[in-house]
Amino acid sequence: MVHAILILMVMIVLYPVLWVVKMAFSPSQAFSLSLSLLPEQWTLDNFRGLLTADGGIFWRQLLNSLIVAGATTVVGVVLSCTAAYAFSRFRFPGRSVGMATFLITQMFPGVVMAIPLYILLDNLGLLNSLTGLVLVYSTTAVPFCVWMLKGYFDTIPVDLEEAAVMDGASQWMIFTRIVLPLAKPAIAVTALFSFMTAWNEFILAATFLSDERMYTVPVVLQRFVGDHSTEWGYFAAGAIIVSIPVMLLFFKLQTYLVSGLTSGAVKG
Amino acid sequence: MVLIFAVLVLAPAAVQAADPLVVWHAYRGAEEEALNRVAEQWNEANPEQPVRLLPIPYEAFANRLTSAIPRGHGPDVFIAAHERAADWDRSNLVRRLDGEIEAEAHFPITIEALTYGDHLLGVPLAYKSLALFYNRDLIEAPPETTDELLAIAREHSDRDAGTYGLAYEANNFYMHVPWVFGFGGAIFDDDDGEFALASDETVASFEFADRLVNREELVPGEPTGSLVAHLFGSGESPMAISGPWFLGEIGDDVDFDIAPIPRISETGNPATPFLTVEAAFVSAESERPEQAVEFAEFLASEKMAVERALTGLQPVSTRAAYDDARVGEHPILSKFRDQKESSLPMPNDPRMRSVWEPAGQALGQVLRGAVSAEVALAQAERRFALYTRPPPEPRNPTPLVIGLIIFTLAALTYGTWRFRRDRVWAKMKASLPAYVYMAPAIVGMLVLIVVPFVVGAAVSLFSHVEGEFTYVGLANFVDIILSQEYGLTDPHSFYFTLAVTVAWTAINVALHVSIGLGMALLLRDPWMRMRGIYRVLLIIPWAIPNYITALIWRGMFHQQFGAVNALLDLVGVEPVSWFSQFATSFTANVVTNTWLGFPFMMVVTLGALQAIPTDLEEAARVDGASRWQRFRHVTWPLLKPALIPAVVLGTVWTFNMFNIIYLVSGGAPDGSTEILISEAYKWAFGRQEQYGYAAAYAVLIFLVLLGYGLFSGQLETHDPAKKGD
Numbered sequence: 001m002v003h004a005i006l007i008l009m010v011m012i013v014l015y016p017v018l019w020v021v022k023m024a025f026s027p028s029q030a031f032s033l034s035l036s037l038l039p040e041q042w043t044l045d046n047f048r049g050l051l052t053a054d055g056g057i058f059w060r061q062l063l064n065s066l067i068v069a070g071a072t073t074v075v076g077v078v079l080s081c082t083a084a085y086a087f088s089r090f091r092f093p094g095r096s097v098g099m100a101t102f103l104i105t106q107m108f109p110g111v112v113m114a115i116p117l118y119i120l121l122d123n124l125g126l127l128n129s130l131t132g133l134v135l136v137y138s139t140t141a142v143p144f145c146v147w148m149l150k151g152y153f154d155t156i157p158v159d160l161e162e163a164a165v166m167d168g169a170s171q172w173m174i175f176t177r178i179v180l181p182l183a184k185p186a187i188a189v190t191a192l193f194s195f196m197t198a199w200n201e202f203i204l205a206a207t208f209l210s211d212e213r214m215y216t217v218p219v220v221l222q223r224f225v226g227d228h229s230t231e232w233g234y235f236a237a238g239a240i241i242v243s244i245p246v247m248l249l250f251f252k253l254q255t256y257l258v259s260g261l262t263s264g265a266v267k268g
Numbered sequence: 269m270v271l272i273f274a275v276l277v278l279a280p281a282a283v284q285a286a287d288p289l290v291v292w293h294a295y296r297g298a299e300e301e302a303l304n305r306v307a308e309q310w311n312e313a314n315p316e317q318p319v320r321l322l323p324i325p326y327e328a329f330a331n332r333l334t335s336a337i338p339r340g341h342g343p344d345v346f347i348a349a350h351e352r353a354a355d356w357d358r359s360n361l362v363r364r365l366d367g368e369i370e371a372e373a374h375f376p377i378t379i380e381a382l383t384y385g386d387h388l389l390g391v392p393l394a395y396k397s398l399a400l401f402y403n404r405d406l407i408e409a410p411p412e413t414t415d416e417l418l419a420i421a422r423e424h425s426d427r428d429a430g431t432y433g434l435a436y437e438a439n440n441f442y443m444h445v446p447w448v449f450g451f452g453g454a455i456f457d458d459d460d461g462e463f464a465l466a467s468d469e470t471v472a473s474f475e476f477a478d479r480l481v482n483r484e485e486l487v488p489g490e491p492t493g494s495l496v497a498h499l500f501g502s503g504e505s506p507m508a509i510s511g512p513w514f515l516g517e518i519g520d521d522v523d524f525d526i527a528p529i530p531r532i533s534e535t536g537n538p539a540t541p542f543l544t545v546e547a548a549f550v551s552a553e554s555e556r557p558e559q560a561v562e563f564a565e566f567l568a569s570e571k572m573a574v575e576r577a578l579t580g581l582q583p584v585s586t587r588a589a590y591d592d593a594r595v596g597e598h599p600i601l602s603k604f605r606d607q608k609e610s611s612l613p614m615p616n617d618p619r620m621r622s623v624w625e626p627a628g629q630a631l632g633q634v635l636r637g638a639v640s641a642e643v644a645l646a647q648a649e650r651r652f653a654l655y656t657r658p659p660p661e662p663r664n665p666t667p668l669v670i671g672l673i674i675f676t677l678a679a680l681t682y683g684t685w686r687f688r689r690d691r692v693w694a695k696m697k698a699s700l701p702a703y704v705y706m707a708p709a710i711v712g713m714l715v716l717i718v719v720p721f722v723v724g725a726a727v728s729l730f731s732h733v734e735g736e737f738t739y740v741g742l743a744n745f746v747d748i749i750l751s752q753e754y755g756l757t758d759p760h761s762f763y764f765t766l767a768v769t770v771a772w773t774a775i776n777v778a779l780h781v782s783i784g785l786g787m788a789l790l791l792r793d794p795w796m797r798m799r800g801i802y803r804v805l806l807i808i809p810w811a812i813p814n815y816i817t818a819l820i821w822r823g824m825f826h827q828q829f830g831a832v833n834a835l836l837d838l839v840g841v842e843p844v845s846w847f848s849q850f851a852t853s854f855t856a857n858v859v860t861n862t863w864l865g866f867p868f869m870m871v872v873t874l875g876a877l878q879a880i881p882t883d884l885e886e887a888a889r890v891d892g893a894s895r896w897q898r899f900r901h902v903t904w905p906l907l908k909p910a911l912i913p914a915v916v917l918g919t920v921w922t923f924n925m926f927n928i929i930y931l932v933s934g935g936a937p938d939g940s941t942e943i944l945i946s947e948a949y950k951w952a953f954g955r956q957e958q959y960g961y962a963a964a965y966a967v968l969i970f971l972v973l974l975g976y977g978l979f980s981g982q983l984e985t986h987d988p989a990k991k992g993d
Contacts, residue, residue: 031494092699112724147913189875206328
């Protein structure tokens with residue numbers, strides 16, 4: 001029964017995706033509309049074209065994307081773990097205002113922010129650099145991560161930490177040795193979220209970067225979209241390449257999403 | 269590892285020799301290849317002044333120009349279509365080239381397109397216009413009049429078999445323009461320049477389109493560019509109307525030729541498409557304008573024009589290039605040159621950008637059979653007048669400045685008083701570690717999010733006309749809130765759009781959470797087989813760029829060729845025309861966004877579920893609680909606090925999630941499925957670049973969300989201690 005529901009869901013999820021696969025392996029650059037799910041002719045030309053064009057610059061761009069998304073994940077998770085811990089465990093002036101601010105920043109519509117952000121990064125000297133992108137993406141991801149992690153930290157009973165204090169542990173040790181290991185499931189989720197925030201973004205990247213070798217993959221993919229027509233074969237091939245690291249990352253991270261991880265250590 | 273990371277991230281852009289001229293373009297495929305070759309030849313001939321090409325996605329191009337050039341980071345030369353040249357001129361982004369280039373070397377119509385107010389703004393490179401493509405295996409000679417067109421089309425049309433005599437995007441105003449001019453209509457009056465679309469001639473052209481699509485079913489309904497390419501490429505349509513970009517979409521196995529779009533039998537006039545001129549513009553901020561102009565001229569020189577024509581298949585605008593027989597007698601390029609004879613340059617009048625939306629909606633209404641052409645066009649005229657209305661009266665900013673000073677002083681005084689009274693300083697000192705933990709995140713957010721927003725929001729107090737910002741006080745807000753131009757139930761009124769946005773948000777979030785939660789609960793069992801595989805497969809919609817999957821969903825909702833209706837047909841439901849009514853169009857958007865959005869909620873729930881000790885549920889199970897009871901009374905209460913952040917933020921994100929709507933329904937019908945943020949975008953980037961008005965929309969969106977946060981109590985910090993009481 002459970003498998004029947006899951007298989008049905010997987011079919012619904014995969015049906016549109018098969019279209020992407022079909023376009024990626026078809027020789028034409030047209031957007032496929034026929035109902036058959038298999039290409040009439042199979043070819044790897046789109047992948048080959050994408051990966052070998054311009055002396056294989058795509059690999060360099062893929063590396064840029066991995067660097068940006070990887071660094072965003074690290075920066076975002078570190079910033080939000082520490083901030084969330086402070087919000088969860090300390091009572092201090094400005095605490096609720098701070099939490100609310102994180103949420104409120106997510107309410108700003110991006111439409112008005114693009115040009116001021118451009119000017120700001122220019123003044124910081126971070127315009128044509130991956131560092132600038134990492135900073136922008138991290139701050140975009142942090143609010144959700146802080147809220148998510150704070151909620152999770154709240155579920156970890158303080159008793160454990162109090163016991164550690166008795167044993168002479170410092171606040172930092174408690175944070176790194178007790179709280180963080182227990183919060184692995186939530187950290188896994190925030191890591192995936194931070195990664196995705198950086199991984200698929202193209203508008204800011206396309207506006208800030210001025211060197212083709214520094215482009216990230218979403219910028220490269222968006223290049224196949226013109227005002228009147230799109231090279232769908234390349235786009236689809238690129239979309240598949242782009243989704244593979246995400247699935248690998250999730251496959252790795254989901255080992256932390258194992259039920260009952262905390263139940264042994266914690267009595268609710 | 270960290271070191272490698274740091275070096276790669278921090279390494280400055282590689283230093284180039286001799287500081288090349290920077291050229292921005294959005295070309296792809298063969299056209300890019302041609303441009304690369306031209307640049308190589310220039311670099312060989314001018315080693316002391318090389319050029320460097322930077323390809324930029326079309327979608328980011330205009331945005332990037334307006335951000336970069338005024339800050340001194342723009343290119344020396346950029347290649348773009350001429351439509352926005354006048355805006356760039358008025359915002360001082362492009363150099364006027366009067367007398368600097370040899371205008372006679374180009375077709376006069378291309379120079380005309382690039383001339384605005386007596387100033388030549390760019391060097392023409394190529395022109396693009398629609399033409400008639402026909403399949404030579406199916407048609408012997410192309411039709412010369414619309415009567416012939418209809419006769420041939422009738423022979424090849426059979427709606428039930430999915431064949432149509434003519435394929436073109438009938439509901440796209442740009443594609444419809446040839447008929448408007450052919451029937452004698454105009455967009456702006458030749459003499460006084462007033463909006464002149466609402467005329468009997470345009471009505472006749474709309475009725476012609478209605479005849480093609482509805483009365484005779486010679487053209488497919490709900491056509492998209494992909495459908496046109498599909499029908500023509502598969503031989504199911506022997507004729508198509510499209511432009512040079514179509515060449516890349518037709519398969520190799522179609523034996524086609526190109527001819528001018530037929531003349532209108534009723535009037536005897538040729539059908540007249542818009543001509544778009546691609547040109548090399550020299551940035552106003554270029555530090556080496558002479559060299560930049562020289563390179564622009566080099567691009568347009570005879571030899572390079574031949575290179576671009578043969579390699580990139582560009583209909584080049586350099587006359588002399590056609591003296592070369594390879595270009596002059598080229599089977600494709602010569603046909604576009606013929607079509608150029610009956611075409612009109614796309615008006616470079618900035619008001620043109622306020623024409624597309626109303627005119628397109630009017631055309632859509634007529635083709636949907638919603639209203640008559642007269643009524644639709646009268647409405648389009650009102651909309652146009654509204655988008656181009658004069659800006660509000662300038663106001664004196666002094667009261668604002670005084671008010672701000674008083675407010676700041678009052679806030680400071682109150683703050684200091686509270687600070688002293690509550691001994692905040694002592695408390696802050698006591699919680700120093702907390703501030704250290706938070707500082708990086710808070711500083712980052714204040715600098716990179718709050719500052720840009722405050723600056724951007726301040727624009728809402730200004731009006732933007734032709735590159736000039738004028739302080740207008742609260743006029744933009746008053747205008748939106750009073751909704752004077754629209755009745756409350758008009759799809760364009762703030763309140764209607766707000767209601768749609770709220771419904772959109774509520775339904776989406778409810779579906780994301782319930783499906784995500786359901787899947788997470790099913791995938792929780794640690795002993796389930798293939799659990800990992802299911803989980804990874806189910807996050808795929810989140811992993812794949814949604815630009816392509818949203819468009820696939822759009823295709824799946826096509827009335828005749830879509831998979832959704834094919835599925836409904838199996839269970840005996842009549843085909844639904846998804847995008848012609850509000851409810852179904854809205855549903856299509858929601859279905860797509862749910863497909864895209866539930867994996868995120870599933871992952872979050874999977875994470876949150878780990879915080880729930882399984883022994884509690886075990887105990888409940890031993891006590892004989894049913895599955896539902898265990899969920900309702902044990903799991904859910906423990907899950908809720910952990911899910912709240914995702915639900916609240918999901919709500920906020922969905923509220924501003926415009927690209928799914930843009931890609932799937934496109935606001936159809938009549939902009940009724942738009943949400944507030946898409947209105948803001950339209951005011952900012954269509955409709956005369958009214959940045960101030962767009963910013964006012966953005967501020968209102970923010971206030972609505974802030975109100976939601978305050979009312980629902982989500983801005984308060986939830987603490988586990990409060991949970992029990």
